[in-house]
Amino acid sequence: MEKAEKSALAVTRxxxxxxxxxxxxxxxxxxxxxxxxxxxxxxKTLYLHFADKDELVTRVVQHSVQGIQDLCLTYQQSAGDAIEELLQTMRYLEGFFRNMNPVVIMDLQKYHPKAYAVFREHMDGFVLKNIYANLKRGMTEGLYRDNIRMDIVAKARLETCMICFRPEFFPGDRYEMSQVQQELRLNFLFGLSTLKGYKLIQRYLKKQTASETAKTA
Structure with missing residues (x-):
């Protein structure tokens, strides 16, 4: 294995x-x-790869959001419809946020502004754009209501993505972040849907439950 490859693997680890x-x-x-x-x-070896903790934290955030973006784009392309796309994304993010300490984002904002800026760019850029794209797709497919004010709904959805990181709303000792996210996403999805979309959501959720039951049987 080449030295550069070893270094890259070490950084990833x-x-x-x-x-x-x-x-x-x-x-x-x-x-x-x-x-x-x-x-x-x-x-000393750690500092060969990162100048200080601030650089490490920034790289961690960059690495994490890039992974999220890659998977979201994959779901966007592979899903058969807007609801399947959103549910696939929800399942992935549920695992990603499981057992995450809600103070993480507050720590970034207060102590690591460069890393926080990367996170905000991800949310205000990629995530917001992705929400708009999913709304348009769902409306075109007849799964979401055609009278949605996308500018309002998309921004509201973005803010609900952030609310679970605020311990005053959902204290970590009482709420598990992934469960909060799942509940908020399902309410968002049902609120958007036409009758056709509602039935499709129920079908997907039933299939998902059956799959999870089979895995634990």
Whole structure:
């Protein structure tokens, strides 16, 4: 294996390890020493790849949002309709946000503004554009109401994506973030739908439940 390839693999492992720690404890409380220890490497080696914690946090956010964007685009292309696309995205994000500490985004905003800017660019750019695209698709397919004010609905949906990161609304000791996200997304989806769309949602959810039951049987 070439030296550059080894370095790239090491960076990826560090990013994924750091993300695991950040999602559990928040960003502020996790030190570079703890990340190095979890990796089984010296802090000196860690600093060969990242100048400081701020750079590491920014790279973690970039890595995470890129993964989300790639999968969302895949679902956009592979799904048979707008509802299937949204439900596939929901299932992925439910796993992504499972057991995530809601203080993560607050930590980014307060202590790592560069990383927070990457996250906001993702939300205000890619995510908002994706919401608009799904709304247009669903309306064209007759699955969403044709009188939707997309500018209002899309922005409202964007804000509900963010609300689970606010502990004053959903304290981490009482609410699991992925469950909050799932409930908000399902309410959003049912609120958009025509009768045709409502029936299709029910069919997809029934199929999903049957699949999950079969896996645990």
């Amino acid at each position: 560090i990013l994924e390890t750091a993300f695991t720690l950040f999602r559990q404890y928040g960003v502020r409380l996790v030190t570079m020493d703890e990340i190095a220890a979890r990796m089984g490497m010296s802090k």
